[in-house]
Amino acid sequence: MSSPTRSIFSPASTLANPCQFLYIVFIVCFGLTTRYGAGRHIIFATDVRLLQIFNLTNENLYACALALLKWSVLLLYRQLFGSRVAWFDRLTWVAATVATALALQVLITSDLQCIPIATSWDPSISGTCFDYGKSALVAYVINFVTELTILTMPIPLVLRL
Template sequence: MAALPSKEQIAYMIAHSDESLVPNIIICVSICGIASIVFILLRLYSQYLVSHKFRLTQSDILLLIAWVFYVVYSIGLGMITKYGGGRHVIMVTDMRLLNIWKIIDEVSYTASLGFLKLGIIRLYGSIFRSRTFHRFLWVFALLIIAFHIAISIVNILECIPIQYYWDVTISVGYCLNYGLFMLLVGIINVIIDFILVFCPIPMVLRLHTSKQKKRLLIFTFCMGGSACIVSIVRLAFSLDFDATGDPSYDNIRLSLLSLIELVAGILDTSIPTYWPLFRHITAICSPSLINSSANIDSKDSKWNSGGSIRTSPQITADVSSGQLESNISGINVTTHVELARYTNMGGNWIRVPDDIHKGWK
């Protein structure tokens, strides 16, 4: 619960009544909203390059649920501006509705963050086939679910009764130190983020592939840690949240950081699925690679949202035209003969490089 403003604070608010963070809110919500849609569309298109059809995996569904809660959070940020959010507290027109939307934002932020983490865990489970690693992911997922449910309950019951949050005339009421609570939750979230970033690295190191490819895979997963940076920056504002005499103005910076954190989380969840898209763009930018037999076509890539290589490859002989040793009428003889492995993914037979196939166990 916010503290009552002092006389000096009230005098400052009156002298700076024209100050407003509403434009900041509108710009941030607009840019982040567009970015979130682009990240998701790129993910779905990258998956289309693999299977040549649009389909949603479990990881995709969890991401879309997280995005729905993200949209609710964005709407809530927009709605608080209607009642004085983004301006000094003396300009607030409806404290009750302002705080109701604030509670909705807190719950939707927590839910979105939780589903993003579950989406990453499900993606890891579809990529790595180790049973031990799967058991770890299941336990970790259950802990995350319990953690975020507990946070949501505290968000709703921050003040008891709830009306005490905006009506200080109620004689019997209590509010917890929400700034301290957010700081503790933020620290735990940062720890969880680091675990999610680094837990697949031991699995990558076990792959039977070149060191260069291992470094590339590790770099891909570490790129998914951008939300960690935002979470750490967000910690610096946590203690002051709801602890000042001007919450409708001072809380906005933390709210905008939370919005950016969710968008970064959407990007983090999608980065490991962009590999087919990266290969596709590389092939377009370097047409000579398309004609090379060593090049892996983007649709043959392992990296897709939720796909996994099956353990029953088919061996086929891929014969392509090359320099002819002889030219008998009706018969062409070539020295270009290549053995290739193929796997069935979504009803499509897709070529798998030998080193990658041996590594995914």
């Protein structure tokens, strides 16, 4: 009589794998941006269009990877502590919702900061752009608070062990 086989991949690790893949693609794209002028003054940029396209791609990849990483950690918490503690269960869902909303906010605002998108690299095209710096600052603050929350969530449960 054999015992039922269990998958070696938990839901947390299942999300961590695409997160790692997205992060590797992000690093490659980030490295490629230096070819087109990243890290230098804008007057030394060799191809502003490709530089901006890679920057948008990088922001999208990073936002998706970060959301998957947060979901992975939250799923690990649920796997370790289960749903035995009501406040912890609710807090994991709230943190997951905020992480998803943050990723969507970054994706939408980075891709639509200029309409049409080509306005961001070609000033001869008429269009409208908004101040992305303010939106990014809000996203950074929300990201910091979310990460701090996720980091400190299990402390009360671990102290009870």
